[in-house]
Amino acid sequence: MTGTAIALATVFALPAGAAPAKPGGEVGAAHAACGTTKPDKDDSSWLATAETAARQRSGSSTSCTALGTAQTSDRLDYHCYTVGNDGYTWTYLRNDRTGVAGWVRDDLLEDHGSGVPC
Template structure:
């Protein structure tokens, strides 16, 4: 989980297999990949960040982030 939608952004948390992720929306990063903004409900306190969609088993969010359009 990164602070922004790029591999150049710092890692601010991790998501592990089995963690419950709440998807908010996706955007296309500067690297050309789609990224989903998530809340990891498994961590306490909840953590937020961006995960590249190709590493999510279901492909990530289907809702575009309006503030990035």
């Protein structure tokens, strides 16, 4: 790799742990501002779960209000995903146990979230 190629790869690198664009779909509008809700576009089954206890937020940012917490035993209904300002993909979902809908960063979800862009 040339010095220029290495420099460009460094400049365009994703944050550590950030997911690249999901296969099979282009990324929807970047970042969901706090208070953003989305319709259910993802018709996948409700077998999705959190990999670890994960806060459900009002937007695709850790600075948005936490609305609830998805536990590892909760069934989650994915609606769609987008990319936050932090470079991570985030899924808008509804927790079947609590009824709370909100945004969860995909690296906190067992199967890395929805595959359907918002």
